[in-house]
Amino acid sequence: MKDLELGARIKELRIEKGLTQQQVADVLDVTPGYISNVENNRTAMSIHCLANYAKLIGITVDYLIGAQEEGYSSHALDAELVNEINKLSDDNKNKLLKVLKIINK
Incomplete structure (x- = not known):
């Protein structure tokens, strides 16, 4: 993910998931105006909203806020990768494994 301010990161992730501000607002029990302001x-x-937003999007709060502590960012990235891999079918996991082996040569 690009290095963005938190609000821009929140927007980018919402759009990537194909969600509207209204849909996010409904889940977080806030107004669409609040989401726009964020x-x-x-x-x-x-x-509270950050935690629920991260859960809605399927990421960790750590990844969402992009903490810059030494080693922290790579840990958050690892968690995000594991999260995405867990969503794959076994067939797609095998394909990904083959690609990763090629990349690591």
Whole structure:
């Protein structure tokens, strides 16, 4: 993921998942205006909303906020990779494994 401010990261992930601001607002029990303000960095998302948003999108809060502590970013990336791999069928996991072996040569 590109190095973005939190609001832009939230928006990018929402769009990648094909969700509208209304759909996100409904799940988080907030208004679409609140989501718009968060995405445009006019307001900060509460910790409660961040946790629920991360769950909705299927990522960790760590990955969402992109903490920059030494080693932390790579740990968050590893968690995101595992999360995505777990969504794959066994057939696609085998295909991915073959690709990774080629990349690592």
